[in-house]
Amino acid sequence: MTGVRLYFRYLGVSFRSQLQYPASFIMMTVGHLVVTAIEFFGLWALFDRFGSLGDWALAEVALFYGMVHVAFAIAEAAARGFDVLHRHVRTGDFDRILLRPRSTVLQVMGLEFQLMRIGRFTQGFVVLIWGISKVGIVWTLPKYLLMALSILGGCFLFVGLFVLQAVLSFWSVDSLEVVNLTTYGGVETAKVPIAIYKGWFRRFFTWIIPLATINYFPLMAVLDHQDPLNTPLWLSWLSPFFGIAFFTMSLQVWKMGLKYYHSTGS
Template identity: 45%
Template sequence: MRRMGSLALFARLMTASLSGQARYPGSALMLTVGQFLGTSIEVIAIWALFHRFGNVQGWKIGEVALFYGLVNCMFAIADALGRGFDVLGTTLLRTGEFDRLLLRPRPLALQLMGHDVRISRLGRLLQGLLVLAFATGQADIAWAPASIAIALFALAGGVALFLGILVLQGTLSFWTIESLEVANMLTYGGVEAAQYPMALYARWFRYVLTFAVPLACVAYYPVLAILGKADPLGAPDWMGLVSPLAGFAFLAAAFCAWRAGVRHYASTGS
């Protein structure tokens, strides 16, 4: 019953957030279009790269487009759900509004996830879906039930991973606000890095993206499984079937750090 009550609360918070934005449809539409057009510049850059040089170390534009589309869908959903953690230090802690959330008898993380669900993230999500459609045609991807299941599993793991990064960013706010820009290296920088095959990067960077922030586990290995392509780095074929679990493990570790941060928190007193 408590779980159902928490889920109902999350649904109500999310509905209230979306309803508030819907009161200004022009603004919501412009922000959504802005997200779509802003991320489209990245698509044009990738197209220009492959148009100029052709294949890049054996990777075709359709295959890289699959990386791009899947990763941007992951981040769009996580960014919509994790907005509360993103603004925790700059808004909620400074104004003392966080104290009000602490008084409510519901999970704190769930309240933050429903705090500010942004309609504008639909722009990035739509763009990611369009790129996935482009990748399907360019790479001749046969979306069999097995490949669809892998893609959905990778999507869920990727959402968990990016949400975990946002949770860590919010956790950092309990100690300092000025260093939050460092966390953007993991969010937006992570999105940029995961949009390309890991085989293109230096060995030390591949280790970081596999074992520290497991972006390769939610994007690179599942995409190889969807494409039916052997890993040039030598990973086994079954890797993409289980690697998205790393995203859920990362989220669990992030929430452990979150609980430590909440215990460290001292009220503003105002």
């Protein structure tokens, strides 16, 4: 059985486990939907009061917001196993993964699939569609394509962050909150155009963690927006690959982490 098929088997198993507790599943999903929806209403209320955010109209910001949430929801659902790895390392269950003749990355991803993230996904997707219909530009196929690819790149970027977070748990179980700054904090940061932030903060989320490539650069091209940072247009089209590159890099770090685990255990 190929890795991909095995991954879907893991998803099926995880899915059935969650449906063992249907009431809990429904409440978690609805709760997740409500929480993220309230967040967008907060943003909307802000615009209702002040009209715009710098040069940006609400419909435009909705695109930023929708893209990052959709990407994060998919990443969170698919790679949640990395997010909870520290628990498995502490209890020693990670050993079991090393005892099975399959890729460790695949098995960790299969540890847990969070279907309730469909709440965040739905909400982000609705906002995205609303933004597309209200933003008042001419939509072409390449624009849709660029957005789709960027969301994909965004998934990879967030999965890469989850992997890095998981690697940290081989060294210490205490320092994980730091990484949440880049995952959950990253979502908070990227739900509005990154150009509104201070220089050092913007540069951190462009060059260290290429969060700006998820939505900021692509949307510059899509919206034909004058970029206050004067980013060249080709960067917009390259941006989906930054996420993939980041993910590839994180896998190398994962290998180093595994090596460390092999020499220390826990």
